[in-house]
Amino acid sequence: MPTLRDITGILEDAWTRLDEGADAPAGPAIYPFPGDVAGNDPALTGIHIANDVDPESVVPMFDRVSLISVAFPAFTDGRGFSIGRRLREAGYTGRLRATGPVLADQFRYLLECGFDEVEVPDALAARQPQEQWERAADAVTLNYQRGYAGRRNILEARREARGV
Amino acid sequence: MYSYDEFDERFVRERVAQFRDQVARRLDGSLTEEEFRPLRLMNGLYLQLHAYMLRIAIPYGSMNGRQMRMLGTIAEKWDRGYGHFTTRQNIQFNWPKLKDIPDILDALADVGMHAIQTSGNCIRNTTSDPFSGVATDEIEDPRATCELIRQWSSLHPEFTFLGRKFKIAVTGASSDRAAIRVHDIGIEIVKNEAGETGYRILVGGGLGRTPMIGKELRAFLPREELLPYLEACLRVYNMHGRRDNKYKARIKILVHELGIDTYREHVEAEYARIDRSNTAADMAEFARIAEQFAPPAYPELPEQSAIFERALKAHPDFAHWVEQNGFAHRVPGFMAVTVSLKPVGGAPGDATSEQLRVLAEAAEQYSMDELRITHEQNVVLPNVKKDELFALWTLLKSQGLDAPNKGLVTDIIACPGLDYCALATARSIPVAQEISKRFSDPARMADIGPLAIKISGCINACGHHHVGHIGILGLDKAGVESYQITLGGDPANDASLGERTGPGFSYDQVPGVIETLVETYLGLREPRETFLQTYRRVGMAPFKEALYADAA
Amino acid sequence: MARAFRPVVLTANDLVEGDVVWWTGAVWSRDVSDAEVFDTPEAAEAAEAALNTPEHAACTVGIVRVEVEMRDGAPFPTLRREQIRAERRPTFDYLPTSKVSEAA
Numbered sequence: 001m002p003t004l005r006d007i008t009g010i011l012e013d014a015w016t017r018l019d020e021g022a023d024a025p026a027g028p029a030i031y032p033f034p035g036d037v038a039g040n041d042p043a044l045t046g047i048h049i050a051n052d053v054d055p056e057s058v059v060p061m062f063d064r065v066s067l068i069s070v071a072f073p074a075f076t077d078g079r080g081f082s083i084g085r086r087l088r089e090a091g092y093t094g095r096l097r098a099t100g101p102v103l104a105d106q107f108r109y110l111l112e113c114g115f116d117e118v119e120v121p122d123a124l125a126a127r128q129p130q131e132q133w134e135r136a137a138d139a140v141t142l143n144y145q146r147g148y149a150g151r152r153n154i155l156e157a158r159r160e161a162r163g164v
Numbered sequence: 165m166y167s168y169d170e171f172d173e174r175f176v177r178e179r180v181a182q183f184r185d186q187v188a189r190r191l192d193g194s195l196t197e198e199e200f201r202p203l204r205l206m207n208g209l210y211l212q213l214h215a216y217m218l219r220i221a222i223p224y225g226s227m228n229g230r231q232m233r234m235l236g237t238i239a240e241k242w243d244r245g246y247g248h249f250t251t252r253q254n255i256q257f258n259w260p261k262l263k264d265i266p267d268i269l270d271a272l273a274d275v276g277m278h279a280i281q282t283s284g285n286c287i288r289n290t291t292s293d294p295f296s297g298v299a300t301d302e303i304e305d306p307r308a309t310c311e312l313i314r315q316w317s318s319l320h321p322e323f324t325f326l327g328r329k330f331k332i333a334v335t336g337a338s339s340d341r342a343a344i345r346v347h348d349i350g351i352e353i354v355k356n357e358a359g360e361t362g363y364r365i366l367v368g369g370g371l372g373r374t375p376m377i378g379k380e381l382r383a384f385l386p387r388e389e390l391l392p393y394l395e396a397c398l399r400v401y402n403m404h405g406r407r408d409n410k411y412k413a414r415i416k417i418l419v420h421e422l423g424i425d426t427y428r429e430h431v432e433a434e435y436a437r438i439d440r441s442n443t444a445a446d447m448a449e450f451a452r453i454a455e456q457f458a459p460p461a462y463p464e465l466p467e468q469s470a471i472f473e474r475a476l477k478a479h480p481d482f483a484h485w486v487e488q489n490g491f492a493h494r495v496p497g498f499m500a501v502t503v504s505l506k507p508v509g510g511a512p513g514d515a516t517s518e519q520l521r522v523l524a525e526a527a528e529q530y531s532m533d534e535l536r537i538t539h540e541q542n543v544v545l546p547n548v549k550k551d552e553l554f555a556l557w558t559l560l561k562s563q564g565l566d567a568p569n570k571g572l573v574t575d576i577i578a579c580p581g582l583d584y585c586a587l588a589t590a591r592s593i594p595v596a597q598e599i600s601k602r603f604s605d606p607a608r609m610a611d612i613g614p615l616a617i618k619i620s621g622c623i624n625a626c627g628h629h630h631v632g633h634i635g636i637l638g639l640d641k642a643g644v645e646s647y648q649i650t651l652g653g654d655p656a657n658d659a660s661l662g663e664r665t666g667p668g669f670s671y672d673q674v675p676g677v678i679e680t681l682v683e684t685y686l687g688l689r690e691p692r693e694t695f696l697q698t699y700r701r702v703g704m705a706p707f708k709e710a711l712y713a714d715a716a
Numbered sequence: 717m718a719r720a721f722r723p724v725v726l727t728a729n730d731l732v733e734g735d736v737v738w739w740t741g742a743v744w745s746r747d748v749s750d751a752e753v754f755d756t757p758e759a760a761e762a763a764e765a766a767l768n769t770p771e772h773a774a775c776t777v778g779i780v781r782v783e784v785e786m787r788d789g790a791p792f793p794t795l796r797r798e799q800i801r802a803e804r805r806p807t808f809d810y811l812p813t814s815k816v817s818e819a820a
């Protein structure tokens with residue numbers, strides 16, 4: 001079983017991943033994009049997208065799904081960060097999941113790009129226990145970039161310090 | 165000079181602590197080498213042939229005496245007593261131990277420096293004009309813009325795992341001393357018709373395996389739009405740049421394959437989607453940064469200095485140095501000078517810890533506490549009173565820092581090459597040393613005039629050979645070092661890439677080859693014509709003939 | 717056409733120090749002349765496989781083969797690059813004079 005976690009800790013994964021064309025189970029299920037999800041209950045519907053999918057093509061599905069999973073085929077392949085950011089900028093408010101062998105050291109960046117949770121494969125999860133993810137999330141508590149979620153923004157902090 | 169506020173300081177300290185933890189996790193097996201490698205690279209740590217190498221950023225090449233002194237201390241305490249300045253306004257130490265790196269980074273943080281993103285597939289140290297703030301042809305000091313970009317690009321959540329490295333250079337002057345045309349993004353500070361200051365944006369330049377000159381993406385970008393616009397540029401690259409082939413992963417290939425117009429359409433579409441008000445830096449913040457680059461309080465001095473004039477007459481060596489290494493300052497009574505790190509027969513860009521300390525002292529005593537690092541691997545003291553130039557020269561001379569060869573045949577750029585670099589195919593430093601010895605006669609150097617020789621030890625082109633008037637590229641031909649020569653490259657406003665002369669030469673032949681090229685130029689030149697001008701006038705043929713005629 | 721196999725040794729960099737190290741058959745040595753020489757592809761492969769363990773990954777980086785020839789009865793690399801590594805220093809006088817005696 002891969003390990004699923006968010007900022008609060010390790011989570012039970014309620015979602016079932018479906019292969020292309022598989023029948024829908026009763027519970028919440030993640031369909032491979034584009035997925036035939038018309039008529040599904042959005043609360044029980046998620047989609048999984050590869051990292052070369054144009055986020056624009058996912059926008060029409062926003063109100064039909066409550067989870068989008070984005071593939072990270074390798075931790076060095078950073079396209080997913082931009083996809084997460086784009087989905088949020090386009091107004092997606094549901095759950096956003098990063099799926100793949102990402103490192104604890106990238107957890108903070110993922111959260112800032114709009115991801116809520118991370119699903120990592122076993123081998124990696126075994127080497128990098130929860131405690132490392134917690135430490136990584138708080139390692140650098142400030143950031144310079146505006147408009148990204150999460151850490152304390154240095155520019156805002158300065159603005160406050162200037163009293164405006 | 166920008167100095168860290170409490171937030172910058174905390175940010176860098178936390179980053180050091182994080183790296184300390186990452187090193188510990190590598191040692192205990194939590195991180196494999198494959199996982200650790202990009203993390204260490206993003207903290208400037210390479211593994212080279214003989215040892216680790218730590219690359220430290222000197223943002224836009226600007227530093228003060230205290231920082232320079234710390235570099236000397238690091239060289240002494242954790243390395244072998246010297247450092248190497250690079251063409252990207254960084255300094256490299258060639259022998260540190262992994263276990264010492266976190267301590268070195270902490271020592272750097274003590275003086276407001278870091279090694280963040282000096283390597284790795286992320287936005288690298290932003291480079292600039294070494295004469296920023298003092299040049300007479302400047303529209304605006306580019307360092308405020310550079311610092312804004314430095315902050316914005318540091319640990320950027322979205323752009324830290326790009327397809328490849330990403331280099332940005334900024335110039336604020338009409339004559340480009342920052343080589344912006346050979347950067348992933350080149351930024352030129354310009355004024356529009358309404359007199360507002362903004363940016364001209366170039367994209368897709370670069371050297372390496374496939375050298376390209378950057379193309380214009382935007383003729384004028386209003387200042388407040390800079391960061392959201394860069395975000396759009398980077399996002400398009402991050403999502404669409406190639407990742408199947410490391411050698412095709414730079415943005416120059418994307419721009420080349422899409423065409424500049426299509427790339428621009430992508431960027432503009434992305435830009436239209438971005439919530440600018442939520443991304444842009446507020447202009448009060450820009451003003452806060454810019455204030456720190458306000459000109460120092462220059463005393464009012466006459467343009468002429470009697471002491472200076474006397475010293476020029478009494479000491480021909482000094483006069484020669486001033487003539488060759490001096491640079492006009494915009495404030496009367498002041499000069500900027502280049503301290504050449506290219507003594508005859510030396511390793512280009514190397515400085516010992518004693519020299520680093522003398523440079524620190526020179527800055528504090530004679531240059532209003534400012535130093536600049538140039539992409540020619542030299543150091544600039546930007547704010548020297550003419551009255552004190554002679555005293556400065558005397559101090560520099562005591563540590564062999566008085567080479568009067570800025571821009572001349574012995575002011576050679578060379579990458580570390582096979583003597584240090586794990587990627588190298590041939591040596592470059594010893595080649596530079598041999599050439600330098602051949603041309604050691606100052607009168608001959610002066611007669612030859614401006615000539616930029618640039619040497620890279622492999623196709624990655626860290627020595628900028630494509631933009632050398634004479635470029636030398638070291639390759640491996642069946643286990644033997646072989647050197648390919650290019651002519652006519654130049655990185656400045658009318659940037660051009662060098663042309664190959666023909667088949668390569670052996671290690672031992674190279675100094676003679678350079679000699680032949682120089683003699684050919686001397687025979688062909690018209691009065692006051694430089695090597696580059698002669699080459700541009702007469703073309704390759706006579707040089708080729710001189711090189712290969714005997715062999716035929 | 718496949719090139720004839722030449723004897724090889726195994727080399728890496730020390731994880732903590734960064735130094736070039738050579739596999740002696742028992743430990744990692746700083747001196748190439750201590751290295752164990754493998755005369756057949758099979759022997760080299762077997763040695764590589766034996767070193768592919770977490771223990772070795774925890775003290776070295778990048779274990780690779782290097783071709784050698786025998787010089788005065790001891791192995792020495794054939795390639796320029798590896799010769800420079802084996803000598804543990806650049807090919808020119810790289811040290812500031814004050815440091816020459818220390819690093820020797």
Ligand code: HEM
Pocket residue numbers: 210212217249250251252256328329331346369370371372373414578579580584585586587624625626627628
């Ligand atoms: C010794 C360790 C070094 C290593 C391993 C290294 C590695 C590389 C690589 C792989 C590239 C090609 C990248 C690409 O085009 O995607 C490159 C380019 C470059 N490096 Fe280095 N380099 C080293 C040292 C230096 C030094 C000492 C300098 C300055 C003297 C330097 C400055 C540059 C520059 C200016 C480029 C070129 C062009 C460009 O970005 O388009 N590097 N380096």
Ligand code: SF4
Pocket residue numbers: 579580581582585586587588589620621622623624625626627
């Ligand atoms: S050009 Fe090649 S040899 Fe020179 S430093 Fe760059 S990667 Fe190394």
